[in-house]
Amino acid sequence: MPMKDDYLWDGSGTPDPEVQGLESLLAEFRHTERPLTLPAETSLVSSKPPGLVVQFPWLPRLAAAAVILLASIILLFLPAIRVVPPPAGPGWDVANLEGSPQIGSESISANQSAAKLYVGQTLTTNSSSRVSLSEEDLGQIQIDPNSRVRLLQSGPSHKRLQLEVGTIHAAIWAPPGEFVVDTPSAIAVDLGCAYTLHVTPDGSGTIRTTLGWVGFHLNGRDSFIPAGAMCSTRPKVGPGTPYFEDASESFRDALHTFDHSEPGSDAASAALAAVLSQSRAKDGLTLWHLLSRTSGAERVEVYARFAALVPPPQGVAREGILRLDSHMLDLYWNALHLGDISIWRYWEQSSGPHPAPASKQLPTKKELLLRKNLAP
Amino acid sequence: MNSSPDDALVRAAQQGDRSAFGQLYSRYSRMVHGILLSRVPPSEVDDLVQDVFLQALPCLAALREVSKFPGWLASIARNRATDFHRRRKPHDEFSEGSANQESDPTSSAPPPHSSTEAHAALDAILSLPETYRETLILRLVEGMTGPEIAQRTGLTHGSVRVNLHRGMQQLREILARGAPLTGGEL
Numbered sequence: 001m002p003m004k005d006d007y008l009w010d011g012s013g014t015p016d017p018e019v020q021g022l023e024s025l026l027a028e029f030r031h032t033e034r035p036l037t038l039p040a041e042t043s044l045v046s047s048k049p050p051g052l053v054v055q056f057p058w059l060p061r062l063a064a065a066a067v068i069l070l071a072s073i074i075l076l077f078l079p080a081i082r083v084v085p086p087p088a089g090p091g092w093d094v095a096n097l098e099g100s101p102q103i104g105s106e107s108i109s110a111n112q113s114a115a116k117l118y119v120g121q122t123l124t125t126n127s128s129s130r131v132s133l134s135e136e137d138l139g140q141i142q143i144d145p146n147s148r149v150r151l152l153q154s155g156p157s158h159k160r161l162q163l164e165v166g167t168i169h170a171a172i173w174a175p176p177g178e179f180v181v182d183t184p185s186a187i188a189v190d191l192g193c194a195y196t197l198h199v200t201p202d203g204s205g206t207i208r209t210t211l212g213w214v215g216f217h218l219n220g221r222d223s224f225i226p227a228g229a230m231c232s233t234r235p236k237v238g239p240g241t242p243y244f245e246d247a248s249e250s251f252r253d254a255l256h257t258f259d260h261s262e263p264g265s266d267a268a269s270a271a272l273a274a275v276l277s278q279s280r281a282k283d284g285l286t287l288w289h290l291l292s293r294t295s296g297a298e299r300v301e302v303y304a305r306f307a308a309l310v311p312p313p314q315g316v317a318r319e320g321i322l323r324l325d326s327h328m329l330d331l332y333w334n335a336l337h338l339g340d341i342s343i344w345r346y347w348e349q350s351s352g353p354h355p356a357p358a359s360k361q362l363p364t365k366k367e368l369l370l371r372k373n374l375a376p
Numbered sequence: 377m378n379s380s381p382d383d384a385l386v387r388a389a390q391q392g393d394r395s396a397f398g399q400l401y402s403r404y405s406r407m408v409h410g411i412l413l414s415r416v417p418p419s420e421v422d423d424l425v426q427d428v429f430l431q432a433l434p435c436l437a438a439l440r441e442v443s444k445f446p447g448w449l450a451s452i453a454r455n456r457a458t459d460f461h462r463r464r465k466p467h468d469e470f471s472e473g474s475a476n477q478e479s480d481p482t483s484s485a486p487p488p489h490s491s492t493e494a495h496a497a498l499d500a501i502l503s504l505p506e507t508y509r510e511t512l513i514l515r516l517v518e519g520m521t522g523p524e525i526a527q528r529t530g531l532t533h534g535s536v537r538v539n540l541h542r543g544m545q546q547l548r549e550i551l552a553r554g555a556p557l558t559g560g561e562l
Contacts, residue, residue: 008515008540009522018548019516025494026501026517029418031409036401036429132440137451140438157458171438173431173452175459193435211434346462 090154091116092135097142099129122150125166135159138179139172152182167198176212177347186233189215191343195225203235208245213339215347216242226338229285232259241289244282251278255286263295272298276305284310284336292324310335380527386442397436401429404446407528408453410514414502415457424460428453447530500550501543508543511536 006013094115100107102124108115108131117123117133125131125147133141133149138159143149147166153159159174162182172179172190179190184203188195192212199205207214213226218238225231231242240259243252254274261268272294279287287306294302303321312321313335320328333341382403388396408428412421432452439448501512514525526536 008544009537011521018551019544022497022516022547023519025491025497027519028491028494029413029498029517031406031425031518032422033402033405034422034426036398036405036426134440136448137455139435140440171435173435173438173448173455175455175462193431194438 090135091118092133092138092151092154094123095132095134097130097132099126099145101125101129101131101143117151119151119154122148124148138174139170141171142169144168163197163199165199165201167196169196170194172212176343177350183233185235185237186216186218186239189217189344189347191215191224191339191347192227205233207231207233215344222344223289224285224333224339224341224344226285241286241293243286247280247283247286248278251275251283254278258290264298269298272301276301279305279309281309285338288329288333288336291321291329380443382445383442386436386439386445390437390439390442397429397433400445404449404528405429406518406520407446407514407525408449410518410520411450411453411510411529412457413517414506414510414513415454416460418498420460424456428456431456444530446528450529497551500547503550504543504546508539508546511539512543512547515540 007016008019094101094103094108094117096108096110096115100109102108103115103117103121123131123133123143125143125145127145130145131143133143135154137156141161144167147168148164149166149168150162150164151160152162157175157178158180159178160180160182161168164184168181170179170181170190171194173193174190176191177189181188181190181197183197183199183205185199185205188197188207190212191214192209194211195207195209195214197205197207207216207225208230209225209227211227213224216223216225216231216233216239218233221238223231223233223239223242225242228246229242229244232240234240241255243255247255251274254271257271258268258275261271272290275286275290284306287302287309290302291299291306299322303318307318310332312318313331315331316328316335321332330341330345382400385396385400385403389400405425408425409421412424412428416424428449432449435452439445498517501509501516503509504512510529511525511531514520514529515522520528522536522540523533525531526533529536531539
């Protein structure tokens with residue numbers, strides 16, 4: 001390597017005047033460290049079960065050795081066997097945390113901790129097994145016992161999992177909106193970072209968000225669940241009304257009754273009255289959702305209580321909210337400071353289940369960049 | 377497996393040690409700045425550096441292999457840059473022209489006091505293929521050495537050497553022609 005490249009490599013050797021000139025010229029763009037302001041409420045400690053933070057540095061080598069051994073056995077003893085090629089596309093790493101989970105009908109033994117899950121494959125855990133799924137650009141997902149998940153999509157900006165039954169704990173660092181989980185009664189769209197999703201055998205589901213926020217969607221019915229909140233969902237009905245877990249038991253009971261009662265019935269009206277009377281400013285989360293789940297006089301009551309607890313921001317008018325003006329509802333949501341709703345709107349536009357009509361369905365900027373191979 | 381001094385900082389930060397996270401910020405903010413500068417307008421970079429660390433903070437505990445912290449953080453920075461372009465003007469972005477503009481991190485107007493020559497040099501680097509532009513910015517703008525770039529980004533020494541050598545070769549050609557290329561050469 002010439003001396004000039006040594007200077008380019010590590011600053012040693014004979015200085016290259018051209019490189020030196022560029023260093024000097026470009027110095028104005030150099031990073032100047034600013035103090036990092038950490039939010040007081042953000043915890044550094046994992047809110048995930050400790051099982052997720054597991055280190056197996058020897059796994060890749062062990063997996064490689066296992067693969068070589070297996071290949072040798074097949075070549076030596078079964079020359080006539082028809083070898084089925086592995087599924088195409090990128091696979092997600094599967095780490096066996098406990099027991100004998102299965103990919104398809106194949107068990108992942110305790111020592112085979114670095115298996116892969118490919119698009120189209122199903123991962124199943126029984127009552128005594130747990131696994132961790134990870135993908136470098138996405139994050140990590142722990143799958144609890146008695147769960148069944150299927151990998152539906154693993155593209156560069158769209159990753160999709162189906163949770164048929166069971167529980168997953170997701171810690172996601174991909175950009176908001178890129179990771180979606182299908183359940184029998186709603187789809188969960190990651191808009192932040194960490195949550196737990198549970199699906200029962202009858203298809204009902206519950207989501208608890210620990211960091212960031214998550215969107216729950218079914219047939220035009222949306223619920224946004226920020227950190228500290230939870231939400232249930234039912235088949236054919238979709239997401240219920242989200243609430244903060246520290247709300248009083250009577251508030252939660254009343255909300256449950258409202259969600260499960262016939263709209264406009266006496267039971268629903270009584271439950272709504274109880275919800276409104278017991279709501280705190282923080283429960284603006286619940287009240288914002290109730291605006292679009294009530295009508296007529298009930299919506300007027302919800303708005304009155306909501307506006308008393310959370311003053312409408314600039315650009316929001318009572319009449320607009322009562323007619324469910326989507327722009328005003330978005331402004332009001334943002335005033336709750338629980339997440340920027342433009343992220344969700346972007347997801348709806350570009351990836352949601354009800355994209356714009358064909359005539360208006362234009363490629364997203366990212367798609368354009370990808371077509372040009374210019375996306376970072 | 378060799379354990380770097382940063383591994384201990386990452387472990388401490390995972391246990392809730394904010395001071396350790398602050399040290400990681402000091403050690404890696406230059407790398408994050410360089411990665412972002414190779415993808416978004418210079419005027420946006422400082423705020424995005426903070427965003428990257430604030431995004432990494434709550435997710436850090438979920439990082440299983442602490443030795444992968446540099447590459448993991450670099451991925452978050454690259455994802456954040458992608459997200460920046462995706463979320464910018466979400467309602468009026470859908471044209472080929474705007475896509476070209478968005479892909480060019482230099483498309484924003486430079487600050488009035490900045491040197492035209494410096495911007496021209498930055499433009500020239502930003503017209504290079506992405507791999508070269510990121511490595512060259514870390515070297516020429518952020519002042520990191522090749523070994524530092526390898527350690528901080530998780531790339532091998534060989535890859536960094538190749539990126540620096542070939543990137544510089546192309547940069548010299550561009551500068552010799554006196555006009556930066558438009559768009560990437562991917």
